[in-house]
Amino acid sequence: MFGWEYPPRHLGGLGVACQGLIRGLVNQNVKVTLVLPFAADGSEDQIDILCPQEHHIQKIRVASLLLPYDSAELYAQRIQSIPRETAQIYGADLGHAVHVFTETSVEVTKHLQPDIVHAHDWMTYEAGLRSARHHGKPLVTHIHATELDRTHFHPNEWIYGRERWAFEQADHVIAVSNYTKNILVQHYGINPDKISVVHNGSDETYHADTAPTQITPMSGKKNPMVLFLGRLTIQKGPMHFLEMASMVHRHDPDVQFVIAGDGHMFPSLVHQAVKLGLQDCIVFAGKVSSDEARKLYTQASCFVMPSLSEPFGLVALEAIAQGTPVILSKQSGASEVIGHAFKVDFWDTEKMADCVLTILRETPLASQLTAEAPRVLQRLTWENQADKVVSIYKNLLHS
Amino acid sequence: MPPRICLYFQIHQPYRLRDLRITEIGKGKTMDYFDHDKNRSVFRKVAEKCYLPANRLMLSLLQQYPDFQIAYSLSGVFLDQCEEYGQDVLESFQRLAKTGRVEFLAETYYHSLSSIQDTEEFCEQTTLHIRKIEDLFGMTPTVFRNTELIYSNELAQTARLMGFKGILAEGTDHLLQGRSANLPYTPPRFRLPRRKEMLIARHRPLPQRSENISVLLKNYRLSDDVAFRFSDKSWVGFPLNAENFTDWLLGGGGHSVNLFMDYETFGEHQWEDTGIFEFLATLPHIWQERGITCATPSQVINAWKHTDAPVYDAHNVISWADTERDLSAWQGNQIQTSALKAIHALGPLVKATGNPDLLRIWRKLQTSDHFYYMCTKYWNDGDVHKYFSPYDSPYEAYRRYSHALCDLKMRVEPVKASRRDASTKNIKTSRRDVSNKQHTAHSNRPKSQSPIPNP
Structure with a gap:
């Protein structure tokens, strides 16, 4: 499997x-060899053994500066910040880096004897394909985010081309939602018959007794807080969040907003927040750890995911696991699986604001969303989702 | 003698809410909560597919077969929509009424859940409905059917005291316990609390209370064969023809087979191309050949000459909804119960205004459909909606509804008085604040934790 970040760092x-999928697969007795891009100067010894089964996962690390959701600009920034001699190992630009990663990882996996080659997102697809060809085995391309999602349908043509080529070549494609499957069919022209939808899972569980108690009039005048959590990129819709926030603010100046996450839009978001007069009621929390994220979810009266195009949106599952009512962009995969939520078009910030204010005003509504939404987590475990992946493998091997 | 066939059809349309926004609340005295375009388009769609063609067919059957008779319950809000969107539909019902072989039943005007919420309001809405039927069709209903066939022993006694001689109910297996649904039943005899009896007497829609009341039970198997299964290709009875169906009708024997269903069965739930209209058209012909007569609910009751009837004991409330046959479709979750409680809590305020427009709006918001749209019983994540709803989700239904409620509340709250109260309160509070602050400063306690003194 050509994957990313094990254990997850970003x-x-x-x-x-x-990680979730691999753990699920290992539980199903699938032996996984994981090939990971890995910066040599980084924390090499940070090999956390998080659960006992992970002894069964063989990890092969390929020196590379590639990061999940990379873009040419981000890569260029990073490569400039390291010494030139080291930089040459990784590749001078993103295209070269992918090429270097591909060559190396194909080489180091030649001795393996896989039954299936499984690759996650475009940067690993060529490595996956060449490895599959070398071993004469089927290739599964797993798509977590397309170039169209990341760029709001203004793709880098080269990346888009790489993606399309890999989907065409793959024996099977796994999309993380029907939303993404539709994009692949409509915008990449991929045959729908070879695309399976396996929604992301969550190993979080919701315990009503540990959940924060709803803010009641007796608990004093604590201001309600509305949360955004995600990379500050166009895809995640932070600008739409601000627009929504300013409408909520006009109606109820007591509401606080928190934007958690970092990204290249940070300066423009701060500028915009001030322009909208939100400076006194908004906090930019920056990048947060998963513990901090959990705390923010529990503090929030509601969580808004206004993504412009969201293949899945794991944050939505994380939020409902903490008992936080959610408002989801209809342009997301998470909205397919979370029933007990408000769903609005990302551009309809007025309605988004209205949903926020309704949740803040109506205690029975908030408490029902809190109680009902997490039920889906019982069904969407990684174990169940890995089960679906295993049956896809079996179909491929027996056809 | 073979059992009589008792056909009764339910017709209703709610006033669906528009996409209300919080920013509109409290802004205007004339804010309109309802989605007229949507309501008109649904009404016209169903009129063309069901009401008009079905009524044409019924009229020709009534003219052709002297023994054919039917009953309808038309909700008051449906009749209002006829006046707004479909005079042609109303006239076609009036033509049916003129044949003299169509019975109209009584129900709550607003197709509401008032029977389980507010007895006085329940009586008033039933009275309004009876007057409406008298105005439009020139006859006074004597048999009552409650919203979605909601029924209980208590309701049967209430209806008896209101003056009805018959009431419809679902023939559920657990209450029949192996007995036939094809006989008129009687509720257990008991007295309601004195206050309630007096309340009913004061608001009774009909001149005098009835000594007895008969309960006509829906034969749900045979009714649902037509209403739900007619076009179901996986059903063992498919394709259903009028001959076979008549055999089944006779098979159970008894006094009458009560086929109760949504009128939309014809043309809307079962599309025209399923052959539902031909099926319906053939039935009276076969019944005539085989000497089977039709009877309306009041005729079924009048024809029962025995002095006693078996007891139908519905201690708990039943309905015709879902497999549960209970109230969970309208009050099964938090948002439903809170909305239901809130709308009925507004009653005294609305009535105190004496404003007929506000009263009408308040009552339109009582229509059971609003609560049904908030149902999450089968709202399994990711599953296809099993509920018909004009809105995206139960939460969208609640969002719109709660906005309407908030606005209505502001419109009915006694404005001047409350303002005066508020201003005097403010003065008092500010005085208290001062003393609080002194107290707080003295005890060095943070303000937020200072106890709120009782007024």
């Missing part, structure tokens, strides 16, 4: 999803 779904 905020974002890709590493978490890879």
